[in-house]
Amino acid sequence: DTSLAEVNSFSPSMPISPSSMINQYKFEDEPELRDLFITVDDPESHITAIETFITYRVVTKTSRGEFDSSEYEVRRRYQDFLWLKSKLEEAHPTLIIPPLPEKFIMKGMVERFSDEFIETRRKALHKFLNRIADHPTLTFNEDFKIFLTAQAWELSSHKKQGPGLLSRMGQTVRAVASSVRGGVKNRPEIFTEMNNYMETFSQKINVVDKIAHRIYKEEREYFNEMKEYGPIHTLWSASEEDIADSLKGVASCIDKCCKATEKRMAGLSENLLPILHEYVLYSEILMGVLKRRDQIQGELDSKVDALANKKTEKDLLSEEIGKLEDKVECANNALKADWDRWKQNMQCDMRSTFTNVAENNLHYYEE
Amino acid sequence: MEDCLAKKMEITVSEAEKRTGRNAVNMQETYTAYLIETRAVESHSEGQCAPVDSLWRRYSEFELLRNYLSVTYPHIVVPPLPEKRADFVWHKLSADNMDPDFVERRRIGLENFLLRVASHPVLCQDKIFFSFLTQEGGWKEMVNETGFQLKADSRLKALNATFRVKNPDKRFTELKHYSDELQSVISHLLRVRARVADRLYGVYKVHGNYGRVFSEWSAIEKEMGDGLQSAGHHMDVYAASIDDILEEEEHYADQLKEYLFYAEALRAVCRKHELMQYDLEMAAQDLTSKKQQCEELATGTVRTFSLKGMTSKFFGQETPEQREAKIKVLEEQIQEGEEQLKSKNLEGRDFVKSAWADIERFKEQKNHDLKEALISYAVMQISMCKKGIQVWTNAKECFSKM
Numbered sequence A: 001d002t003s004l005a006e007v008n009s010f011s012p013s014m015p016i017s018p019s020s021m022i023n024q025y026k027f028e029d030e031p032e033l034r035d036l037f038i039t040v041d042d043p044e045s046h047i048t049a050i051e052t053f054i055t056y057r058v059v060t061k062t063s064r065g066e067f068d069s070s071e072y073e074v075r076r077r078y079q080d081f082l083w084l085k086s087k088l089e090e091a092h093p094t095l096i097i098p099p100l101p102e103k104f105i106m107k108g109m110v111e112r113f114s115d116e117f118i119e120t121r122r123k124a125l126h127k128f129l130n131r132i133a134d135h136p137t138l139t140f141n142e143d144f145k146i147f148l149t150a151q152a153w154e155l156s157s158h159k160k161q162g163p164g165l166l167s168r169m170g171q172t173v174r175a176v177a178s179s180v181r182g183g184v185k186n187r188p189e190i191f192t193e194m195n196n197y198m199e200t201f202s203q204k205i206n207v208v209d210k211i212a213h214r215i216y217k218e219e220r221e222y223f224n225e226m227k228e229y230g231p232i233h234t235l236w237s238a239s240e241e242d243i244a245d246s247l248k249g250v251a252s253c254i255d256k257c258c259k260a261t262e263k264r265m266a267g268l269s270e271n272l273l274p275i276l277h278e279y280v281l282y283s284e285i286l287m288g289v290l291k292r293r294d295q296i297q298g299e300l301d302s303k304v305d306a307l308a309n310k311k312t313e314k315d316l317l318s319e320e321i322g323k324l325e326d327k328v329e330c331a332n333n334a335l336k337a338d339w340d341r342w343k344q345n346m347q348c349d350m351r352s353t354f355t356n357v358a359e360n361n362l363h364y365y366e367e
Numbered sequence B: 001m002e003d004c005l006a007k008k009m010e011i012t013v014s015e016a017e018k019r020t021g022r023n024a025v026n027m028q029e030t031y032t033a034y035l036i037e038t039r040a041v042e043s044h045s046e047g048q049c050a051p052v053d054s055l056w057r058r059y060s061e062f063e064l065l066r067n068y069l070s071v072t073y074p075h076i077v078v079p080p081l082p083e084k085r086a087d088f089v090w091h092k093l094s095a096d097n098m099d100p101d102f103v104e105r106r107r108i109g110l111e112n113f114l115l116r117v118a119s120h121p122v123l124c125q126d127k128i129f130f131s132f133l134t135q136e137g138g139w140k141e142m143v144n145e146t147g148f149q150l151k152a153d154s155r156l157k158a159l160n161a162t163f164r165v166k167n168p169d170k171r172f173t174e175l176k177h178y179s180d181e182l183q184s185v186i187s188h189l190l191r192v193r194a195r196v197a198d199r200l201y202g203v204y205k206v207h208g209n210y211g212r213v214f215s216e217w218s219a220i221e222k223e224m225g226d227g228l229q230s231a232g233h234h235m236d237v238y239a240a241s242i243d244d245i246l247e248e249e250e251h252y253a254d255q256l257k258e259y260l261f262y263a264e265a266l267r268a269v270c271r272k273h274e275l276m277q278y279d280l281e282m283a284a285q286d287l288t289s290k291k292q293q294c295e296e297l298a299t300g301t302v303r304t305f306s307l308k309g310m311t312s313k314f315f316g317q318e319t320p321e322q323r324e325a326k327i328k329v330l331e332e333q334i335q336e337g338e339e340q341l342k343s344k345n346l347e348g349r350d351f352v353k354s355a356w357a358d359i360e361r362f363k364e365q366k367n368h369d370l371k372e373a374l375i376s377y378a379v380m381q382i383s384m385c386k387k388g389i390q391v392w393t394n395a396k397e398c399f400s401k402m
Helices: A003-008 A018-025 A078-091 A115-134 A140-149 A151-162 A165-180 A189-237 A243-310 A314-367 B059-072 B098-120 B127-134 B139-145 B155-164 B168-216 B224-300 B305-315 B321-402
Strands: A036-047 A053-060 A071-077 B010-021 B028-040 B053-058
Touching: A003 A165, A018 B098, A036 A115, A053 A078, A053 A115, A071 A078, A071 A140, A071 A151, A078 A115, A078 A140, A140 A151, A140 A165, A189 A243, A189 A314, A189 B168, A243 A314, A243 B098, A243 B127, A243 B321, B010 B053, B010 B098, B010 B139, B028 B059, B028 B098, B028 B127, B053 B059, B053 B127, B059 B127, B098 B127, B155 B224, B168 B224, B168 B321, B224 B321, B305 B321
Parallel strands: none
Antiparallel strands: A036 A053, A053 A071, B010 B028, B028 B053
C-alpha cells in the first residue's frame, strides 16, 4: 500500500514535502479496512479529598503493527480528552478536529453528575475517539496512540512533556492578536467561500438544533397529557354497560399511542439531537480552523512585508519566508482535503439521521 | 317508529347572521340570528319539491322554547341546547361568542336540537314547537300565554324535596348517580382532550419551522440542496395538516358535549320525581296526622302530646258542640285529603311509568350515538395517521436523496 508508505513520520511538525502530504490527505475512508476499534463505556465515580470526578473505560482493539498489543483497556477522565484534543489541534492546526462534549451544560438544571448527563457525555466521547480513528491523518497521531494505550501514571508523565502552559498561552495570544489585526489580505478565494459557507451553515444548524429540541419538548408535553387521556375512558366504562367495551377499546388504543410516542421521542434523543449538537460544535470548530489558517498566512504575509522593508538580514528572512510558504501551502492543502471529507461526512450524517427520523415517524404512525 | 314530525318535514338551520338591535332596557346589543328553514317532505315525490319556509330566531328564543318544553313535559328527557358560552377551549380556539367558528358550531348544534325534538315521539306533537318552526311573529307571546312559567317548580322547593324525600323509586336514585358520574367523566375527558389537542398542535406547527430553515440551508449546499428543500416543503405540508384534523375533532367534542348537557336533563327528570314523591309523602303524613287528631277528638284520649291538649287541661275542656264542629271539619278535610292522595298516587305512578319509558328510549339513543361518536373518533385518528405516513414517506425519500 504505497500511500501508507509515504507516512513514515508520526511527528507532524516535519513534513517531507507538500506534494507527499497531499497524497496522505487523500487517503479514503473505508470502513471495511478499519483496523482500530474503540469503545467508551462504564463510567465510574471517584472521590478524593480534593474533588469528585468520573472516569470512563476506553477499550481499544487493533491489528496495527505499530501497537505492541492487540487489545488495550485504560481509564480516562474528561481532562484527558481535553488534553488530547489540544495536542491534536497543536499538531494539525488546519485539520478539522472533532468536537468534544461541553464542559458544562448552561441551560437547564442538569446536575453535573446526573445519569442522563453522564450517558450523553459518554456517547459523545465515544463518537469523538471514533471520529479521530476514522480520520486518515489523525488516526496515526502519536499522542492519540498514547492516549489509547498508556496507563494512568504513564499518561501523566507524558503530559508533562512538551510545550508548557505558558508557551501555549503565548500561542493563543498571538493568534488573538493576529485575528484582531483584521482579515487577511491575500486569502485565496476558496477560503473566503469556506468562511461564508460556514457563517451561514453555523446559523442554520443552530436553528435546526433549536427546532429539534423544541419538537422534543412539545412531544414530551403531548405524551404527558396523553397519559391522563386513556384512563378517563376506562373510568367512564365503569359506569356504562352497552358501550363499556367500546370505551375500554379506546382506552387501550390511547395507551398504545402513548407507547408509540415514547419510542418516537427516544428516536429523537438518541439519534437526531446528538448529531445536530455535534454539528453545532463542528461549526464553531471550523470557524476556528479557518481563523488558524488565516493566522498562519498572516505570519507569512507579515514576514514578506518585513522583507520588503528591511534590506538587511535578507537571507535569513528569505529562508524564514520559504519555510512559512511551505507551511502555508501545507496548511491550505490540509484544510482543503479535510474540508471535502468533512462535508461528505456531514452530508452522509444528515442524510442518514433525517432519514432515520422519517422512518421513526413512519413507525409511529403505523403503530 | 311512530310518526313524528322529522319524517314529515325537513328542518335545517342554514345560516347565521350578526344583528344589532335594542334590548329590553333599550341598550344597543349585538347578537346572532339563525335562519330556520322548513320544507314539507312529499311522500309521493314527483320531482317537484315543496316550497321552503323560513324564519329567523335568536338563541334566547331557543332557550325559551326549551324552558317551555321542560316545564310542560317534566317526564321527558328534553334534548339540550348547545352551550351558551364557549367552554373547554384550547389555545387556538377563541372563547368569543362572536367568533365565526363558534357561531358555525352553534348553528350545527341548534339544528341538531331541533331535529332531536322533531324526532321525539311526544315532543314533536307540541303546537308551540310547531309554531316555533313556522310562525315568525307573535310566537313569544303565544308561549307566554300558556302560562308555563307558573307551572315551573321553584329551585328551592326542588332542593328541599331532594333532601327530605324518604322513599324515592330506587331506579331514579341510581339514575341520578349515573348522570352525576356521566357529567363528571365527560367534562374531565373534554378538558384533557382540549389539552391534548393543544400539545398536538404544538408538535405539528414546530415542524413547520423546519420548512423555512431547510430552504435557507439548501441555498448554500450543492448536492444536498435539492433533497433538503423538498423535504422542507413536506414539513410545511405536515404542519398545515393539523388544522383540518383538529377541526374535525371539534365535532367529536361537540357530540360528547351534547351528552354532557343531557346529564342535566336526566337530573331534571329525577328531581321532578323526587318532588312528586315528596309531595305525596307530605300529603300522606298530613292525612295521617289529621286522622289521628280526629280520633283523639272523638275518643277524648290524648295519645300524643299536643299544645291543644295541654291548654285544654289548664283552661278547661271544649264544649261538645265545639268538638263536634272540629270533628266535622276534620272529616271533610280527611275525605278531601284521601281523594287528593289517591290522585297524587296515580299521578306519581303515571309519571314514573312514562318517565321510565322515555328514559329507556334515551338510553338506547345514548348508547347508539356514543358508540357512533367513538367509532368516528377512531376513524379520524386512523386518517390522521395515514396522512402522517404519507408525509413522512415523502420526506424520507427526499432525505435519502440528500
